[in-house]
Amino acid sequence: MALIVQKYGGSSVADAEKIKSIARRIAAARDEGNQVVVVVSAMGDTTDELINLAYQIDSCPSDRELDVLLSTGEIVSSTLLAMALKTLGYAAISLSGAQAGIRTDAAHSRARILGIDPGRVVRELEKGKIVIVAGFQGITDEMDITTLGRGGSDTTAVALAVSLGAGVCQIYTDVDGIYTADPRLVPEARSLDEMGYEEMLELATYGARVMHPRAVELGEIYKVPILVASSFTDSSGTLIHGGASMEIRNKVTGIAHDPNVAKITVVGVPDRPGIASSIFEPLAKADISVDTIVQNASIHNITDLTFTVAKSDLDRAMEVVRPIAGSINARQCASDSKLGKVSIIGTGMQNTPGYAARMFSALSEQGINIQLITTSEIRITCIIDEARVEEAVRALHKAFELEQAE
Numbered sequence: 289m290a291l292i293v294q295k296y297g298g299s300s301v302a303d304a305e306k307i308k309s310i311a312r313r314i315a316a317a318r319d320e321g322n323q324v325v326v327v328v329s330a331m332g333d334t335t336d337e338l339i340n341l342a343y344q345i346d347s348c349p350s351d352r353e354l355d356v357l358l359s360t361g362e363i364v365s366s367t368l369l370a371m372a373l374k375t376l377g378y379a380a381i382s383l384s385g386a387q388a389g390i391r392t393d394a395a396h397s398r399a400r401i402l403g404i405d406p407g408r409v410v411r412e413l414e415k416g417k418i419v420i421v422a423g424f425q426g427i428t429d430e431m432d433i434t435t436l437g438r439g440g441s442d443t444t445a446v447a448l449a450v451s452l453g454a455g456v457c458q459i460y461t462d463v464d465g466i467y468t469a470d471p472r473l474v475p476e477a478r479s480l481d482e483m484g485y486e487e488m489l490e491l492a493t494y495g496a497r498v499m500h501p502r503a504v505e506l507g508e509i510y511k512v513p514i515l516v517a518s519s520f521t522d523s524s525g526t527l528i529h530g531g532a533s534m535e536i537r538n539k540v541t542g543i544a545h546d547p548n549v550a551k552i553t554v555v556g557v558p559d560r561p562g563i564a565s566s567i568f569e570p571l572a573k574a575d576i577s578v579d580t581i582v583q584n585a586s587i588h589n590i591t592d593l594t595f596t597v598a599k600s601d602l603d604r605a606m607e608v609v610r611p612i613a614g615s616i617n618a619r620q621c622a623s624d625s626k627l628g629k630v631s632i633i634g635t636g637m638q639n640t641p642g643y644a645a646r647m648f649s650a651l652s653e654q655g656i657n658i659q660l661i662t663t664s665e666i667r668i669t670c671i672i673d674e675a676r677v678e679e680a681v682r683a684l685h686k687a688f689e690l691e692q693a694e
């Protein structure tokens with residue numbers, strides 16, 4: 289008997305009808321002879337609504353209370369799904385993250401899973417039950433409830449798949465799989481049959497919002513194949529794995545984009561050891577994650593340091609950086625909050641020249657100015673004007689002929 293873990297996102301459990309139809313899909317997986325563990329997100333926009341509610345009461349809610357509040361969203365959907373399965377004649381039980389043995393650190397609102405004690409889940413499976421686990425949450429050693437960060441149910445699902453030794457983790461969502469680009473921007477975008485973990489990680493990190501990057505990372509480390517598929521159709525979805533067929537023929541796999549980029553430039557910085565750390569250490573302490581960092585070659589020992597942050601972090605980042613810029617005698621500290629990024633991603637690009645040139649010329653043909661460029665072995669990212677991001681995605685999709693099946 290195979291053990292599978294399935295995860296259903298918020299849009300798949302948005303109302304009673306959807307919950308009933310998901311229950312039928314789960315029942316079908318059970319009928320095929322599988323043991324089934326299901327992880328659910330909160331119904332629809334519940335998490336946003338709960339956050340909104342909290343802020344109506346307190347402009348600075350305690351993160352402990354907020355985590356308990358938010359964890360209730362997933363509890364609601366898990367119980368309703370267990371009820372729906374019962375009406376279909378299946379034995380099912382809902383478990384909170386804590387009951388499912390998900391132990392985390394105490395970093396409220398962004399807790400990390402330290403380990404899973406799968407005993408209870410295993411016992412319920414052995415009794416023949418379908419186990420429904422509330423996603424996105426866990427419990428600390430002090431028995432405080434934590435949440436794993438927005439979109440964290442994916443992480444719950446992959447972590448459970450790892451700890452239970454499941455053959456596959458199936459992530460069901462409202463799209464047919466992982467596309468070559470966001471199909472809302474590029475009508476010709478194709479859903480991919482398969483891709484490697486590394487590529488998916490870059491795609492997820494650089495703007496494809498289908499899967500949570502932490503979940504992909506877990507899948508990669510523990511070699512759990514992840515299927516991303518639609519909960520509304522029967523299309524086969526995208527299998528993310530590390531198999532032999534990953535010697536990809538199609539060199540660029542996909543285009544990611546993110547309109548949420550702000551840039552800070554510290555102008556006229558003395559070029560001496562310790563300057564970069566004097567800027568980036570306080571930013572790290574303020575929990576501001578910095579993405580692209582570029583330092584110009586220095587002239588007469590003076591250089592410029594540019595980096596990007598999420599738009600929502602810009603004000604806080606400027607508060608941190610401005611006094612430091614003053615204390616290291618930088619000439620100026622400037623920011624631009626109207627930026628976005630586009631990335632081309634593909635393992636096939638490694639050690640193959642010409643991809644960067646093709647990307648830059650596709651952008652220049654559209655008259656799109658590139659402000660910053662960063663690369664990894666399997667990704668090239670350009671920071672550009674926010675208003676040109678969608679156009680850039682379409683131009684790159686075309687330039688790399690992604691509308692054509694391999």
Ligand code: ASP
Nearest residue numbers: 329335424438439440441
């Ligand atoms: N409900 C949470 C959120 O909206 C977790 C999740 O959906 O994975 O972020």
Ligand code: MG
Nearest residue numbers: 298329330439
């Ligand atoms: Mg959600």
